[in-house]
Amino acid sequence: MGLIAERIIFAPSSHSALCSMFAGIVQIFTDFGRWILLMRQAFQRPEKWSMYWKETVRQMYDIGIGSLIIVALISIFMGAVAAIQFAYQLSGQLIPIWYIGYIVRDLAILESAPTITCLVLAGKVGSNMAAELGGMRQKEHIDAMEIMGVNTASYLIMPKLVAAVVVIPLLVYVSAFVAMIGGFLASVPTGVMTASEYTRGLLAFYEPYNVFIMSVKSVVFAFILTAVSTYQGYFVKIGSIELGKASTQAVVVSNILILLADYIIALVMTG
């Protein structure tokens, strides 16, 4: 009987599906509106520049040094796998083997370094930001700062945004460089090609504009992952489940928006 009753209660009708879809759309617009207001508040004149600078440096250290090893590790494997797989795909073809260096380089610069790195950072840095701010909200740290007269949106969010927009592009450059080294390590010592062939590929058809695209992507993605994560953390509700939810939401929403932005940037800058 219990099961039947549950089925009756929870069976989705077309009406309730429409209602929940409508509620979902309303929620998206509500979140967007609150996010705009939060960002407006976050970009107000600081109470004291030196305090904000100190916090920005702390965030730069946390984001930059704290993520360097994971970024390097991922990038070296990205480059290595790209080199090995393209070598497999190009074997027996008329395309010269040194093209692998060229493919690894452009793949790293145009896609894997900015996008994959930022997707990984959304998981590492973004969830950390959401959890940190959410914890501060739940432990009344944010209220305590508000009572002191601190513009909490500005003090807690602006340094993170500035730090991310400065440091994440640097991590992306490192990622691209390490990916190329990864490609070298996977193809030269294993005898897939010689060092001079790989280097010839790396130097062939070089287009500085691609590095510009990578820079734009990394700045945009850094802003997205920080702005989304801080928003999720800042407005967290009471309870450990809510904190977990905010952290997960931060990663999921950041990833979706990064991929969407990736498509738009590719369309606009290379289309």
Place this chain on the structure above:
Amino acid sequence: MAFGQTEVLKGISARFERGKTNLIIGQSGAGKTVFLKVLVGLLQPIEGQVLYDGKDVTHLTHKELRTVRMAVGMLFQGSALFDFMTVEENIRFPLDMFTNWTRKEKLDRVNYCLERVNLENVNDKFPSEVSGGMQKRVGIARAIVLKPKFLFCDEPNSGLDPKTSMLIDDLILSITRENDITTVINTHDMNSVMEIGENIILLHNGEIAWQGSAHEVLGSKNDYLQEFIFASPFLQRLRKAALDQGLSDQI
């Protein structure tokens, strides 16, 4: 003040006097914390005014509200000390943010506030390394570091043993009198009510059920007040014995 359809505070009008300890008491869910949050501007009332020295703060912009808050200190229920900062950094934070004092001036003020709350040699400790009672005292030190005109305390005795509770009460009372500040304490600790309650407001279902001083509690005929203050059978017997023997004044 309402959350959705639920009205939390209804038609409350109260005046908190300078140099006195003003207590807001009531059962859990009576609306004490909401009332306190409305007073400090963390929540906006649907209607009505909150006046600080005659100035309404309910419709101020963020910037204007921040100016008012410079004169406000608050002790939170869980102390709300920043756990990534040491005790000294916690107390110094408002000074770092809002003053241009030298490092020595700040340190002197921090040490004075720590001495004032009877704490020594804890400057370099993190909040997690000191006891709950010490955290409350650090919270008080941080709340008074900018010499506020208004001090708000949310459940200052929650989670503390009776002896430490009395210590915190004494501290709040003496700081209030010394600095002639307006102190508002949100509590359901009956020791605090009877020891430091100079102006008590009893909330029930979001409304003021009784208002008076600790001296007036015993003699009051308000049923809800008596039911609330003397909730335990032991205290009921004690009150009855005191009234029967005419000892209410001494108590």
